[in-house]
Amino acid sequence: MHSDHFSVHAEQFSDVDEQASTLAGWEQEYQQLGSGRFVGALAIVETDEFCFIRESTNTALHERIVPPPEQMVIGICNTQAQGHLLNGRPLTQDQLIVLDGSRPHHIRTTGPIELLGISVPRELFLSQLHEQDEASVRKWLDLSVLQLDAATAGMLRHYFSVAFDLLNTPAGAAARPISPRALASTAISNVALALSLNQGSHELESTLPSRQRRERIVQNAIDYMRAHAGEEIGILDVCRATHVSRRTLQYCFEERLDISPLQYLKALRLNAAHREIKRRGSEDRAHDRHDTIGNLAALCGFNHPSRFASEYKKMFGVLPSETALKTAAQS
Incomplete structure (x- = not known):
């Protein structure tokens, strides 16, 4: 019952x-x-x-x-x-x-x-x-x-x-x-x-294998991007890792996610940075917050801190330092 x-x-x-x-x-x-x-x-x-x-x-x-x-x-x-x-x-x-x-x-x-x-x-x-x-x-x-x-x-x-x-x-x-x-x-x-x-x-059921293959290509590419987001990788590296051409990778991402592989890699890095800032902020690391933000760009694959801050604010509506301060205040 x-x-x-x-x-x-x-x-x-x-x-x-x-x-x-x-x-x-x-x-x-x-x-x-x-x-x-x-x-x-x-x-x-x-x-x-x-x-x-x-x-x-x-x-x-x-x-x-x-x-x-x-x-x-x-x-x-x-x-x-x-x-x-x-x-x-x-x-x-x-x-x-x-x-x-x-x-x-x-x-x-x-x-x-x-x-x-x-x-x-x-x-x-x-x-x-x-x-x-x-x-x-x-x-x-x-x-x-x-x-x-x-x-x-x-x-x-x-x-x-x-x-x-x-x-x-x-x-x-x-x-x-x-x-x-x-x-x-x-x-x-x-x-x-x-x-x-x-x-x-x-x-038609005959279309399923090809759809499933394209899904695997995208998932394998995302897994590779996630594992190597902090390194200086490019789309050709992703193509080699997934054993497909650049054109195939582009088509699969646009069909499955309506976004290019390069755009997705940038978004993945920004989201990873966002999570890392929140994690560090919650650990009461106010004494080295400047160092945290200063080094985070490189850790997440961004060579220029100022560009990182600009892209971060465009994505999340706040600066990286504002996210850190807010997280620290809440912890």
Whole structure:
């Protein structure tokens, strides 16, 4: 017998790393790609089996996410803006997001976005579907998105919004007319209905190997960049490490993340510097803060400290020294 006990957590964020680390059991890393100060919000309603999630961010990001093992995440985008990507595929309001915890997923946002969804045990979700729909979902897990018609997508967005509103009402049976478990079960039923009404445009399975190869190229390149971000590496070094031509690397990054490899390397270094400044600032190292900022540019692959400071402020809206002072004041 299942309990209707649940917890609610809602928080506003000004730090992208804090937001990325909030979901328990998830492996997430967010790289800020857009300019300006980060503003985000995350609301979580969690029961024994289900987790409703509502997340918003205000700037361009690359999000690498791995849901908990044996879980599926079913969701939808609640933002009209175009240009967002999920695993290299366009992510719009009229697509159902279907992710599982067996592999990393990459979300590339181009600006403000709100995502609504629910995390459920994989086998529990699949057991609620008709045989034909289950086969469709298992296939589309490789692609991560299912095309819906506008009316069906609108129904799901409305349902998830209403579910959050009901769960955020004051505690008490009179105030909350439906239990969290019932809302979660209804969410699965609504998704199953959407799948029955919309089988989507079936992409040929023969395209999957090439898409998966391009995904591996990008992931291998990012792994190499991350491991050698503090060294004087260039794009040709990344090409040699991933055994592809410069043209292929450029195409794969632009298709999967809508950004060039060189731009991504610079953003990766700036985000690494941002995290290192916060780490050092939290260690009460006020006595050598000047030395910390002075050397950090070189440690993160920037040869000119003044250019580093300029690029850092353009990315995060503050100077490196301001981040250090703020972190030290909070520690």
